[in-house]
Amino acid sequence: MVFPRNRFQSKGMSGSEGSKGDEVRNHSGSLSLYPQLADNLHHIRTQLGHSPDITIREFEVGSSHSQVAMVYMNGITDMGMVNEFILHSLMIDTAIETNKDMASDKSMFDFIRNNALSIGEVKVIKGWNEALLSIMSGNAAIFIDGWTEAIGCGTKGGELRAVTEPSSQVVIRGPKDGFTESIGTNVALVRRRIKSSNLWLESMRIGKVTQTDVAIMYIKGVADDKIVQEIKKRLNGIDFDSILESGYIEQLIQDKSYTIFPTIHNTERPDSVASNLLEGRIAIFVDGTPFILIAPMSFFGFFQVVEDYYHRFEVATVIRLLRYAALIISLFFPAIYVSFITFHQEMIPTTLYISLAAQRESVPFPAFVEALMMEVTFEILREAGIRLPRAVGQAVSIVGALVLGQAAVEAGIITPAMVIVVALTGISSFTTPAYSMALSIRLLRFTMIIASGFLGFFGIVVLSIIILAHMCGLNSFGIPYMSPLAPFIPEDQKDTLVRFPFRSYFFRPRLSSQSSLVNVDEASQPSPQNEQNGRGSE
Structure with missing residues (x-):
């Protein structure tokens, strides 16, 4: 299916002919907003097909009776944030005196953006592409009459599934929380486990139609920079209409399409993602799915579970060999x-x-x-x-x-x-x-x-x-794919077919992480002489 270059350009739109004739594009190539509030609201209704789940709330602000309209999408917008931090702030808490002196010092647009909104995420919207995408993502957009810019407020919400035990991976010992369909919740579950400033997150939107939020997470200095750049390159190179689940991403960025073996792991468990991040791997979050992708992955990684490290190494070794x-x-x-x-x-x-x-x-x-x-x-x-x-x-x-x-x-x-x-x-x-x-x-x-x-x-x-x-x-x-057996890495054999005690781990996996970083300080290990002295003192 071929889409026009400008999906938001409409013909036969009612309103003043002068405003249509003055259509301009901003520096990014997107069609700019109209100065008249009525034209902007009509354009929104037209582009969204007069959908009944689009809510447009028009009201006046200040003694100058400035015309303002807030637009949001029912079902994917947090109504509590809209009512408490936007409408209540603008219509009740804020008393704006728009006399001539104040209008010359501070505009209505700047006052609402900087002083009137008691909400954390606020940004300026300068084009129709950005405005419609923000509304369809669950944010509220505030349009002011006489301005060719709008104010976007972070109000994503709606009905979301609560954090529950993962259904596809049974937990015997370990945390019972699992990922949900919200990318924000999933990122928070991992950050709760790794409280490090080196835990970096980079986000992007993939899918020409769905505009799905995708984020990659890695530990700076632990993950290999070349692998991080390669993953970002492949993600940015995806030219696809829809990304509905992380399986789309997995198939589009894997090294070989014609293979029966998976080369990217997926999991519902936050502790599994945290464990792999600490070993130098990269996690890929996709909004709308509880399955998080982990890359790179070897064949033996698919037979290792995070519960192997919650038990004693003797028990974990027997179970892994089984x-x-x-x-x-x-x-x-x-x-x-x-x-x-x-x-x-x-x-x-x-x-x-x-x-x-x-x-x-x-x-x-x-x-x-x-x-x-x-x-x-x-x-x-x-x-x-x-x-x-x-x-x-x-x-x-x-x-x-x-x-x-x-x-x-x-x-x-x-x-x-x-x-x-x-x-x-x-x-x-x-x-x-x-x-x-x-x-x-x-x-x-x-x-x-x-x-x-x-x-x-x-x-x-x-x-x-x-x-x-x-x-x-x-x-x-x-x-x-067959590392660390092919090529053979002696140090990594401590956690491949068998699991050695934690005290024997000195380095992270050599190929997927920075080899210069150690996991456990070798100097902290007890020497045989010290152990003998300890036994003698006993």
């Missing part, structure tokens, strides 16, 4: 079963193979087709459980799996062993903390089953090499 084991099971287990049953029966113990062969006597389908049927059925049940209402969805997913599995076994369509394999695979896939990575593993599982059905274990090995080579070729804003 996640990687579940990853291997969810990706390879059905494919290995199909390859063993179809091509490599000699690799199965004799007793077990006799039992499996007896089960397969009444099954009319080969193991390859059987596995695909079960996997597709399981994915349908999983998707139905997500999309249905919560109470109904849980019943459908659990009861459906039990009933269908038992009925299929009794009908001789599938074997009990295949039910066990698919069930264990499905349960293992739920251990992946990041939903985007879990989706990638689910899709790769089907390709593994197809490769094993045609080539056996050889097909699994070849496909695994192709996937691993593809992952080694990926980058996340210039950071290798």
Whole structure:
């Protein structure tokens, strides 16, 4: 769809012909406001299609009866701020004597902007593009008769969802607050955790139609300046009509579009964002969504959760290794079963193979087709459980799996062993903390089953090499996707597959942050000699 260069230029507008003939543009190229208040209000109504949710409040100020109008949008404007800090201040608290002497010293416009409004955010609006965007963003605009400028007041508000526990990431130990759809609330939740003057925030608007507020947050001196500049460059280069969710941003700024693996993480948890910021990563906030983007991200970062650092390092290490084991099971287990049953029966113990062969006597389908049927059925049940209402969805997913599995076994369509394999695979896939990575593993599982059905274990090995080579070729804003294993960084191995004690962390991740900064002062660590002296004193 092609939009005209000046969307706010109207034809056939009623009002004085002289004012239309005097249309001028300001230094930014936007059409300037009209000096007559009636022309400005008519232009607003015309451009917004006489929408019923646009409120225009006209009144007089001072003994000179200056004509003033305030325009705001119902539903996205804080009515308490409008009534208390704007209307009450202008109509009741302010007594303006607009005699000739005062008019020569201080104009009505400057007096209202600098003295009459008891609200924090006030700015001057000089063009129609800025005026309409401010109104549609939830701010109130004050127009004064005889002036070609308006006053914008920060009154964004309306009905917003309260801060609640994140729904997509279950919290066992840690703070229970989660992000909301308000970008201001989300930024405040992070600033509450990192009280540092080096925590910088830069905002912009993306989307030619939606004009969505987007902000990037990083810790100056910790985050790599080159990565910060690259992220800002990609965000400013987005030329898209609409940005409705952070997923739009994720797809538009990632290094490679044609890859099944996510290279940017998303989370609903403020403590997770704070933890990643302290490691030198950058957070991207998008207004209208509770999911915050984190970049750059490596493959191993998707299997680390902030709760790993709330438990002792022994427990966290075991749980993290369990996640990687579940990853291997969810990706390879059905494919290995199909390859063993179809091509490599000699690799199965004799007793077990006799039992499996007896089960397969009444099954009319080969193991390859059987596995695909079960996997597709399981994915349908999983998707139905997500999309249905919560109470109904849980019943459908659990009861459906039990009933269908038992009925299929009794009908001789599938074997009990295949039910066990698919069930264990499905349960293992739920251990992946990041939903985007879990989706990638689910899709790769089907390709593994197809490769094993045609080539056996050889097909699994070849496909695994192709996937691993593809992952080694990926980058996340210039950071290798498989770091710190490829390239191998010895210092970063303390928090990759396992988690070492906090006392052993000296440096932040080398590739995503400034390598010269240390996380823990090495001088504060107890030396072996001091530990021995301490034991001796005991």
